[in-house]
Amino acid sequence: xxxxxxxxxxxxxxxIHTLDNxxxxxxxxxxxxxxxxxxxxxxxxxxxxxxxxxxxxxxxxVYLKSDYAIDxxxxxxxxxxxxxxxxxxxxxxxxxxxxxxTDLSLLFKKKDRAESSVMxxxxxxxxxxxxxxxxxxxxxxxxxxxLGDEVDHSFQTLDLGKDAVSVLRLTKQSAFxxxxxxxxxxxxxxxxxxxxxxxxETVPHSTAETFLRRRSKQNAIGGxxxxxxxxxxxxxxxxxxxxxxxKLFRFEWQCLVSRSSEGELREDREELKRRLEPLxxxxxxxxxxxxxxxxxxxxTIPHYSLLEKDSVLVAYMPLISRGDSLSKLRxxxxxxxxxxxxxxxxxxxxxxxxYESFSWCIFGxxxxxxxxLTNALTRALIFDPSIKVIKIDVGGSHSRETEMLGGVxxxxxxxxxxxxxxxxxxxxxxxxxxxxQILAGFLEVLILEEGESKLSKTMKSDLERTIALxxxxxxxxFSLQNFVSSMQELPRKELxxxxxGNGVYGNAFLTITSDMSRAWDDSKLLYFNFSKISQxxxxxxxxxxxxxxxxxxxxxxxxxxxxxxxxxxxxxETPFFIKKCFSFFNLSIANVRKEGHGFITVAQKSAxxxxxxxxxxxxxxxxxxxxxxxxxxxxxxxxxxxxxxxVEKIKSLRRQQGEFSEALFKDCHGERVxxxxxxxxxxxxxxxxxxxxxxxxxxxKACPSLRLEEIVRCLSL
Numbered sequence: 001x002x003x004x005x006x007x008x009x010x011x012x013x014x015x016i017h018t019l020d021n022x023x024x025x026x027x028x029x030x031x032x033x034x035x036x037x038x039x040x041x042x043x044x045x046x047x048x049x050x051x052x053x054x055x056x057x058x059x060x061x062v063y064l065k066s067d068y069a070i071d072x073x074x075x076x077x078x079x080x081x082x083x084x085x086x087x088x089x090x091x092x093x094x095x096x097x098x099x100x101x102t103d104l105s106l107l108f109k110k111k112d113r114a115e116s117s118v119m120x121x122x123x124x125x126x127x128x129x130x131x132x133x134x135x136x137x138x139x140x141x142x143x144x145x146x147l148g149d150e151v152d153h154s155f156q157t158l159d160l161g162k163d164a165v166s167v168l169r170l171t172k173q174s175a176f177x178x179x180x181x182x183x184x185x186x187x188x189x190x191x192x193x194x195x196x197x198x199x200x201e202t203v204p205h206s207t208a209e210t211f212l213r214r215r216s217k218q219n220a221i222g223g224x225x226x227x228x229x230x231x232x233x234x235x236x237x238x239x240x241x242x243x244x245x246x247k248l249f250r251f252e253w254q255c256l257v258s259r260s261s262e263g264e265l266r267e268d269r270e271e272l273k274r275r276l277e278p279l280x281x282x283x284x285x286x287x288x289x290x291x292x293x294x295x296x297x298x299x300t301i302p303h304y305s306l307l308e309k310d311s312v313l314v315a316y317m318p319l320i321s322r323g324d325s326l327s328k329l330r331x332x333x334x335x336x337x338x339x340x341x342x343x344x345x346x347x348x349x350x351x352x353x354x355y356e357s358f359s360w361c362i363f364g365x366x367x368x369x370x371x372x373l374t375n376a377l378t379r380a381l382i383f384d385p386s387i388k389v390i391k392i393d394v395g396g397s398h399s400r401e402t403e404m405l406g407g408v409x410x411x412x413x414x415x416x417x418x419x420x421x422x423x424x425x426x427x428x429x430x431x432x433x434x435x436x437q438i439l440a441g442f443l444e445v446l447i448l449e450e451g452e453s454k455l456s457k458t459m460k461s462d463l464e465r466t467i468a469l470x471x472x473x474x475x476x477x478f479s480l481q482n483f484v485s486s487m488q489e490l491p492r493k494e495l496x497x498x499x500x501g502n503g504v505y506g507n508a509f510l511t512i513t514s515d516m517s518r519a520w521d522d523s524k525l526l527y528f529n530f531s532k533i534s535q536x537x538x539x540x541x542x543x544x545x546x547x548x549x550x551x552x553x554x555x556x557x558x559x560x561x562x563x564x565x566x567x568x569x570x571x572x573e574t575p576f577f578i579k580k581c582f583s584f585f586n587l588s589i590a591n592v593r594k595e596g597h598g599f600i601t602v603a604q605k606s607a608x609x610x611x612x613x614x615x616x617x618x619x620x621x622x623x624x625x626x627x628x629x630x631x632x633x634x635x636x637x638x639x640x641x642x643x644x645x646x647v648e649k650i651k652s653l654r655r656q657q658g659e660f661s662e663a664l665f666k667d668c669h670g671e672r673v674x675x676x677x678x679x680x681x682x683x684x685x686x687x688x689x690x691x692x693x694x695x696x697x698x699x700x701k702a703c704p705s706l707r708l709e710e711i712v713r714c715l716s717l
Contacts, residue, residue, distance in 0.1 A: 002145050003299030005137060014134050019299040022100030027135035027143065027298075030092045032064075032325040036341075037670035040180045044314055047180075050130065051200065051310040052247050059097040060200040061298060063143070064318035066090050067193035072345070074331040077383040078376070081679040088192070088343040090325045092318070093143065094132065095298045144297055151293070156286050157265065158293055163258045166269045167292040169304060170253035172281040173312070182278055184320040188342045189275055191268040195256045196318040199295070199302050203248040247310050252302035253279075254292060279316065322673075334384035336377050339660070339675040346674060348665070350381060350568060350598045350623075355668060357622055358568075358598040359589050363606050364627025369661025369676050372686045373625065374572055374602050375401055376676065381568055381598075382407075382524045388565045389525045390553055392546060393572035396531030397688055400696075404685065404708050407525025410516065412533050412545045417507050419516035422551035423478040428559045431471030434591075438554045440464045441584040445547035446540075447495040453611050454583050459491050466490060480509045498540070505541050509548060520552065530574075543580045550584050557595045568598035575608035582611040589620045605630035606640050615639060625674075626650050626664045646671055658683055680716035 003019040010016075017025050033043040054060055069089040072082060135143075145160075152159035156166055187196075257272055259265035269284055276282045285292045288303065295303035308316070323344030331337075335347035351358055364370030375398070381387045382405060389407075391398055402409045412418060422442045429435040440463050444455050455463070466487050475482055481500045490496055499505050519526055528549050533542045553569050569588065571577070578585055578601070585601070592599040601617060603609055607630055609617040618624075618640065629636055629650050637647060646664065653673065655661040660677040678686070684696070699711050706714070 002294065002297065004144065005141060008137050015137060017137060017140060019100075021299055023299045024098040025140070025298045026096045027140045028094045028096075028132040029135060029139075030094050030133075030319070030325075031131040032090060032092050032321040032323070033319055034324065034670075034672065035181060035184055035320050035322055036672040040320070043320055044180050046130070047314040047317055047319065048310050051249065051313060054200070054202050056202050056204055057098065058202070059095075059099060061093075061095040061097065062198045062200070062317050062319060063093040063095075064090065064187070064196045065093070065193070066187065066190070066195075072331065072337070074333075074335075076331060076333060076335050076337060076347075077380040078337045078682075081682050082337060082345075084679040084681070085677055087339060087345045088323070090321060090323065090342070090344050092325050093135070094130075097298055099301070140298075145293075151290060153290050156269070156284050156289060157262055158289055160258075163260060164262045164265045165256065165258045165293065166265055167285040167289050167296065168255040168257065168269060168272055168276065169283050169285055169292060170276075170280050170306065170316070171283045171304070173306065173308065173316075174278060174280040176278075178279055178312075178315045180315050180320045182315060183318060184322060186275055186278060187318070188322065191257075191271050193258070194272065197252075197254050197256070197296050198317050199252040199254075200313065200317075201250045201302070201305075203250055203307070205247070249308055249310065249313055250302065250305040251308055251313055251316065252295065252305050253316050254296055256293075256296055332384070334381055334387060336380035339677045341673050341675070343675075346672070348377070348380075348674070350377070350600070351566065351596075352667075355623065357589075357593040357620065358596070359592055359621040360598070360600045360623045360625070361606070361609065361618065361621045362600065362602045362625045362627075363604070363630065364625075364663070365604055365630075367657075368627035369655060369663065370602060370604075370627050371397065371572075371688060372661065372678065373627075373663065373676050374570065374600075375686045376682070377600070378525065378570065379405065385524070386565050388523070388567050389570060390528070390549070390567060391525065391570040391572065392528045392530060392549060392574065392577075394530045394542075394574055394577070395572075396529050398527050398572070399529065400708065401685070402525055402527040404712075405525050407527055408519040408523040409527045409529055410519070411529040411531070412542065414533055414541055415507075417510050418545045418548050420545075420548040420552055421479055421509055422548050423480060423483065425551065425555045425558075426471050426478045428555055431468060434554075434558050436464055436467050436471070437587060438551050438558075439467050441554075441581075441587050442547045442551040443467070443496075444583060445543050445581050446499055447492040448543075448580060449495075453579055455491075462491050499544065505544065508541065508544055520556065530577075539576065543577060546574070546577050547581055547584055550581065550588055554588055554591050557591050557597050566597055568600060570600045570602065572602040573604065575603055575605075578603075578609055578617070579611050582614065582616075586616045586620070589617065593620070606636065607631055610639060623667045624665075626666075627653065627661065642666075649673060681712055684712045684715040 003021060003023070005017045006020055007018040008015055014026060017027075019025060033046070035043065067089050068086055070083045070086045072079060158165040255272060255276065257265065257269050259268060273282045273284055291303045294300045321342055321344070323340035323342035324346050325344075330349075331347050332349065334351065335349045337345050337347055340346050350360065362370055362374060378389055378391065378401065381389050399409055410419065422439060425435040425438045440460065443463060444460065448455070454460075466489065470483055470487055473486060475486070484490065484493070484496045484500045497503050499508060528545075530542050530545065533539070533545070550569075553567065556564070556567055569592075571585075589599050591597075599621070601609055601621060606618065624640070629647065633647055637643065646666075649671070650664050653662040653664065658678075660675050662673050662675050665672055665674045684692070687693075695715060696711060699714060700706065703711070
């Protein structure tokens with residue numbers, strides 16, 4: 001009853017399988033076409049080209065299998081969270097089939113030629129840009145039904161023993177028309193699991209023309225309005241096929257739904273029928289269910305075919321999605337798992353090998369999900385032991401996260417040294433161009449006047465020349481104090497006096513402490529908390545402290561160490577720092593690109609990273625995530641280089657407090673909407689709402705022996 005593989009031959013990486021009835025098949029797993037990245041027009045053109053080049057005498061079967069899943073194959077930072085949340089798993093397959101001939105002995109005599117022909121079809125798919133991976137014999141056997149010769153059949157239901165199955169069929173195309181987005185959006189609301197199959201066969205050109213001429217005559221002008229419309233459609237189709245290179249196809253469209261009980265099956269098949277109705281007339285197979293079930297699989301002829309042109313038929317091929325197919329995902333330890341619009345998974349990798357630069361920007365108003373994403377991204381990064389994260393912020397909002405992740409927190413205070421000596425760059429790198437640039441960036445911040453964002457080119461040049469002269473002294477005590485006392489000619493020397501000796505910030509950079517040195521070397525997460533000093537009446541100390549941290553970050557990137565880790569610098573909510581340290585931010589991002597490290601700038605508004613009209617941070621951070629717009633739309637689009645369609649996507653983003661938040665993600669591959677969906681434990685790990693903080697503090701006070709992870713687990717119950 002159902003076909004089985006009786007022989008397999010191999011041609012390079014392609015396996016050609018012979019079935020019981022002599023049919024030859026080749027199976028491939030394919031990537032779904034992401035409508036947000038490809039665009040519907042490009043996907044339509046690609047699929048239409050595949051159809052037009054489908055040889056006569058071949059059958060093309062396209063399958064989409066969607067199911068609910070709670071586990072992924074690769075361990076990453078959100079593996080446990082996904083077990084609680086779940087996701088949609090999409091897999092797409094294409095089977096190319098050469099039906100059996102009447103004289104099977106003749107077929108086997110010409111088997112080499114037949115297999116070569118299927119091989120040509122395989123190359124045809126690849127030439128049109130369809131990403132395919134040949135299926136092994138085991139993969140294909142898993143697709144074929146594992147059944148006996150007899151299947152119990154009652155009205156609308158097939159009893160397979162373990163499961164009850166129904167087949168839904170398209171019996172007539174929609175009179176209102178469908179496009180590639182119709183099925184893509186419908187499938188996101190279908191009850192899971194289900195499998196869709198679209199079986200396609202080319203109608204020979206001469207047969208198509210004869211059929212359309214006959215239909216045109218049958219509906220000649222003079223009848224009622226319906227006949228007139230059919231006549232006009234037939235004439236238009238005939239013109240497309242005769243003159244425009246279009247083709248006519250027979251196709252069968254089915255949806256297979258399997259459930260463990262007939263009651264559940266009955267409920268879900270009715271829901272499927274209702275939701276699929278925008279495609280046309282949907283019929284739940286009854287007396288013909290068994291024959292439809294047979295025709296669902298390779299090696300059997302279609303049970304009930306429709307006719308359609310390629311330009312319309314592409315809309316019924318289940319290969320378009322607002323998400324990723326499972327075969328497309330590339331996962332590693334540092335990847336951050338997020339959901340897409342269709343609830344499938346996608347993975348953000350700061351160090352994606354296809355990126356030219358690993359600099360990112362994340363923008364969003366308070367409450368949109370920006371901080372949650374930043375925290376989740378931090379956890380993903382340090383899940384990889386080869387990565388170190390340096391994080392700064394002015395709100396003190398990462399203390400709980402740092403404690404939970406086993407990181408080190410350094411809170412900067414006015415009356416305590418920062419523990420950093422930026423002049424270490426000269427000890428480590430020598431008087432190199434890079435060392436001089438780093439020190440110049442640091443010292444520039446210390447001597448900026450009120451209202452300045454950078455020094456003049458002349459003064460910056462004088463400062464760099466002075467640093468170069470100082471480097472030649474080969475001092476054993478490279479430090480800010482030694483620099484100021486050694487160099488008589490210093491630009492704005494009186495301002496340097498504030499940072500040495502008895503100056504108001506004279507103890508800021510005295511020496512590097514051993515604790516700080518160990519933290520830089522050993523910690524996977526190092527958090528600099530500026531909340532105690534950023535709101536001081538005189539914020540200069542905070543700016544100097546940030547500049548020192550950034551100098552150390554640049555040194556760590558540049559110094560030679562075969563065992564050094566990749567470093568990611570995360571600047572969270574630091575608009576004032578960006579303004580005062582803008583040149584240093586640009587220098588750091590340039591070094592990140594050169595050395596292969598990461599830099600993530602987080603801000604409420606994209607305008608916060610633009611200083612005096614300079615969009616350097618935006619321009620040099622090609623990977624961006626937007627939770628919201630800021631400012632007027634015209635200025636926003638000009639600043640971010642997004643188009644009006646992208647702005648509309650951002651305006652339509654959805655969020656639900658405590659459940660999920662959507663954002664627009666843009667990288668070199670295109671734009672797509674991602675969804676930050678949290679488990680209960682993740683929510684209580686990340687939340688910064690005042691009422692949630694109070695609950696956390698009350699529980700910690702009541703149960704002081706509980707570890708932070710245990711408190712979070714209790715709150716999430």
